[in-house]
Amino acid sequence: MAFMLEDEFGDIIAKAWRGLGLTVSQVATETGITTKNISRMENYTRKPSRDEVDQIATTLQLDSDKLNAIATESWSPNTIAARYDPALEVVTVTAKVGGYPVHAYLLICMETREAAIIDTAANPKAIMKRISEINMDPKLILLTHAHGDHANGLMDLEDAFDCPTWIHANEPKPRSKNDLRLLKHGDVVSVGNLKVTTLDTPGHTLGGCSFYVRSTVIVGDALFAGSVGNASISYEKLLSNVQENLLSLPNQTVLFPGHGPATTVEEEKNHNPFF
Ligand SMILES: [Fe+2]
Structure with a gap:
């Protein structure tokens, strides 16, 4: 494969x-x-x-x-055709937690170079290093959910960039330097000229959510290419939320999970056995 x-x-x-x-x-x-x-x-x-x-x-x-x-290992997702967007750059920062790779993402507005940090990969140093290597200005932090591999090290990032952090209102709250700002389905935050919309994708956690901007969604652990996250809270809710709030998006929408390769809505509709 x-x-x-x-x-x-x-x-x-x-x-x-x-x-x-x-x-x-x-x-x-x-x-x-x-x-x-x-x-x-x-x-x-x-x-x-x-x-x-x-x-x-x-x-x-x-x-x-x-x-x-x-x-039979005869499928892996192809995202190449869908990924180019002149207005948005998505940078993946991968770190290992307990031996397993986890992804954090940087969403960069190409017009202003302002950016959002999405999740911490429990490795604020790796994120800071990547940010120092490219020309970008982090303005806010968004968390898909509060599991340690996605939220640990949050205060180090808040210290480094003096950014507010946003998380879904239903999600357990990680330790933060500031008062966390709370999101619900449909809420929009701005990153430069980009508008990032919150989509409810609970089931893996109580208030797990995804972040939708242009034709990209950062999905946390709601969905993996060809699979879904662990349904620690509700299997039924996880599947119905992924179906209604992610797989209903246009086919060429690129989905970036917290673990494993990126995929598209079309690839998941055609190849994910849960749907
Ligand atoms: Fe998780």
């Missing part, structure tokens, strides 16, 4: 059975596949056959063809 997806077959089926409130034994009974073989598929010591993919997809309410494309 051109590049690794954040979630592969085993991660996807585990998220689906947990999300539906099933146990592995129930999945085994429904599919006729042994619990041992399901576990081996989840830890990648056994490749599923096409029949097994079909049985699992039916039981877990996933799309069988899309799931099979991920099981």
